[in-house]
Amino acid sequence: MNATTAPALSVLDLVPVRTGQSSAQAMTASLALISLADRLGFRRYWFAEHHNMPAVAASAPPVMVAAAAARTSRIRVGSGGVMLPNHAPLVVAEQFAALEALAPGRIDLGIGRAPGSDPVISALLRSSGPTADVERFPAHVQDILALMRREGATVRLATGETYDVRATPAADAAPTVWLLGSSDYSARLAAELGLPYVFAHHFAGAGVQEALRLYREGYQPSEAFPEPRTFLTLNAVVADTQDEADARALPQLRSMARLRSGRPMGPLETVEQAQAAPSDTLSAQLIDDMRARWLIATPDVAAAELAAFAARYGADEVMLVPVAGSRDGEPLDATPGRERTLELLAG
Template identity: 55%
Template sequence: MALSVLDLIPVRGEQTTGQALAASRELVARADALGFTRYWVAEHHNMPSVASTTPGVELMYLGQGTERIRLGSGGVMLPNHAPLAVAEQFSLLAAVYGDRIDLGIGRAPGTDPITSAAMRGHLGDGHMVDAEGNRIDPVEQFPQHIMDILALLGPDGASVPLHGGKEHVLRATPSLRVAPQVWLLGSSGYSAQLAAALGLPYVFAHHFAGRGTEAALNLYRESFRPSQFGSEPRTFLTLNAVVADTQREADALAEPYLYSMANLRVGAPMTSVPLAGDDVAAKMTDGHRRVADALRDSWVIGDAAAAAEQIRQTAHRFQVDEVMIHPVAGAYPDEPYERAQARVRTLELLAGELRG
């Protein structure tokens, strides 16, 4: 089974953004050495617990020193950006790292509506507006923007028709030998259907959706149309995972991230990820606990053997031969902020069980 890594570059306790990035650089280096297939970073904004805001910029730093692992976005939230800006960023990554860049694209904003509007310079009562002040929804432009990116990354570029029958050609970069591999991401049937229509590979965000996985993957496989981007369906899913030497330790290390996710569900103010042990125990209310207990059902939390078996069963159930692990193990107060010890340990234990 192919194993990959999804990273939100979490920020814990009093950790700085720079320290969080250093910890994630340790994570990707270890994933590369262990033989993981991909390392993707997400895009979220205005969240105290997440440092991953700009995948293209982050990957230029995080990929340094890696040798074989694919580097990508999981994903770029396209409604926040102009297609040309995205294509340029990932073309530069491909110019540096060659044929191991993935451009995973999502339709959600990855943040609240006001922050999403601010991403494009519009703050008209918290929604996006055009020059005349009329409301616009960039999500509705998503299919066209995907096709624009595909054209911009292609050898011929994207042609813009001008008056008089002339055309202006746009290219993401002057000379690119190998373009990034474009993937569509989703947690419903919408992106699955679009990926199938365009012949693109597709990833289901099982790590936060938890439901609808089977229906979305079946829709993608049944609707897939071969294209220049792929002759057959390619897909995998994501899983939250905390793996430790014992079940008890895994349970303790899962608490900080369970709390953070529960915090979003109960509408409490967002904070950095608490530390394992007394710190998170003091913050966890009965309401948090109820939500966290429900979330655990779709997470992989346990020792190496138990976690590997759960991943095998999940892969078999959804008929995928690749699983992208989102390592959500927390940290104790005495651990260096520049390290990601428990997250790295999660990868090491899973690699030992599933890759031999």
């Protein structure tokens, strides 16, 4: 890829779990993947938050971020994102202030508004009472920003007295806060607060142009970010041949088709299981629609498509979701297809 047109590359990891694989093995594979991304020069590596999904082990981003920071030396690590309706703002601020102290200058706090699961799990996550009501999302984002500052925040008590609160007692710096979204709402809020913005293209390709336009045109400069800053996520499978890329993409495509059609979910199939499984008209149509929005290619084609993708949306960075499936017989504590995707894209 031409260095003048190549976007910076980052990684979003959902910690996929395949058939016969334990959560421990899936996490081991992801931690090996971030070590590789660090060596290859990727800009940042984020962990998602999802709950009660058989094929996804990324339910606790701060835990994975801490483990990843301890195994790397250069790459930025963070959440993509913490789903704020599930958490008290002070807890989020304390966790990420602590992470910043452990890995100074390398922590990103990506914040999302969605629950990351279904209504039953959302209710369980809030069983001790409402923590971050969706309607109060803008205020809670601002609370987190204030709590992580060196001077902290001031709370006014019912008595009229004030009370100082800090996420950590002696902060040198704060993590970089990003707003994540796939709608006009998050784009407008990020613009209003002067925060960088990430559009979740990997699961919501529609509406990206309008969201970015609203963000850039409505942007209110902040001290930390005088100019708007954004990037997009993109599902990616890159292999040495097109046939191999297509084969490695099939397990995740089939899993997403089940999710979008409301069918029961399970661990990710292996490539061979996915190829042997019967198809149907609905799944085939969903897979075709998704395939058109994903990056499934050989290295040269992928490089050209990435450059065009970044140019189309005016982004200098693309966050890849490496979704290459595994083959029968490959180690359960490794993820060769995802590793190869990063190696080929790094050149």
